[in-house]
Amino acid sequence: MKRTLQTCILLAGVLLAGASQAAAPAAFTVDVTGQGRPLILIPGLASSGEVWQGTVARLCSPQAARQCHVLTLAGFAGAAPIEGDLLAQAExxxxxxxxxxxxxQPAIIGHSLGGFLALKMAIDHPAQTGKLVIVDSLPALGATQLPSITPPQLQAMATQMQSAMRAQDGATYAASQRRTVTSMATAPADVERIIGWGQRSDRETVINAMGTLIASDLRQDVAKIKSPTLVLGTWIAYKDYAPRAAIEATFQRQYAQLPGVQIALADTARHFIMYDQPDWMVARIEQFLD
Structure with missing residues (x-):
């Protein structure tokens, strides 16, 4: 990705400690490309902002009159980790x-965990959030199999998952990571790239962020979102377990409280739509943004 500017982001406000002021550690770095209407692009769990390289080349080309601000979150893909709740600080x-x-009010495009963060921005900071594009992410990841699950049950599920991940030795953790990623992209080169980012990610940051995703339920909170929202989902990786109609119904059910949401499922893409069906994804995004 062509880098026209790299910025290390510090906390916008100041933390008062007596008479002194101190900035919080940076929750992300930003690469800025292009000139024009601002877009913010947020990658998913354990991913680098480089995942958006092909997308940025098209959405923020010199002819597009857009400016892409691409985040890489702390602790992911070799970026230094920070203490505390990464997602809350990033927001x-x-x-x-x-x-x-x-x-x-920039448009915000988020993939997976980045989609969750985009939803949180629209819920908590509506005056600073424009159009949303949510790429294969749900308001309540932990509720996909059991829609009636309660908050305490979600928290218990997250805690159990985190404990299991922490108990794995290095080889088991790496093997589990590889199995998961293999189902998320089609081309071997893309799979290896994503695995590489995961290997360079801080393990505790990944575990904590995953726990936050599993424990969270934004299904009712999305009713507060005023931003026009496009959700791009996938189904093909789950074809052996559920038909397309069932996966689409899950998306519709989870986003039911979001007024005017547009939902579209890719025909053949796995989780990393920007790699598997880039033309389809970019076309849908450009149509939505324009």
Whole structure:
């Protein structure tokens, strides 16, 4: 990805400790490309912002009159980790970044965990959030199999999953990671690239972020979202377990409270749609943004 600017983001506000002020550690870095209407692109769990390289080349080309701000979250893909709740800090610092950079209400495109963060921005910071594009992400990941699950049950599920991940030795953790990623992209080169990012990610950051995703339920909160929202989902990786109609019904059910949401499922793409069906994804995004 051509880098026209690299910015290390600090906390927008200041933390007062007596008479002194200190900035929080950076929850993400940003690569900025292009000139024009601002877009913020957020990658998924354990991914680098480089995942958006092909997308940025098209959405923020010189002819597109757009400016892409691509995040890489702390602790992912070789970026230094930070203490505390990564997603909460990233949300607050992103709101600060939008204000500091005078981006107004930028469109936000988020993949997987990045989609969750985009939803949180629209819920908690509506004045700083424009159109949303949610790429293969759900408001309540832990509720896909059991829609009636309660918050305590979600938390218990997350805690159990985190304990199991922490108990794995290095070889078992790596093997589990490889099995998971193999189902998420089609081309071997893409699979290896994604695995490489995971290997360079801080394990505890990944475990904590995954726990947050599993324990969270935004299905009712999305009713607060005022931003026009496009959700792009996938189903083909689950074809041996459920038909397309069932997967689509899950998306519709989870986003039922989001007014005016548009939902479309890719025909052949796995989780990393930007790799498996880039033309389809970019076409849908451009149509939606314009």
């Amino acid at each position: 607050q610092q992103l709101a600060g970044y939008i204000g500091t950079q005078k981006l107004g």
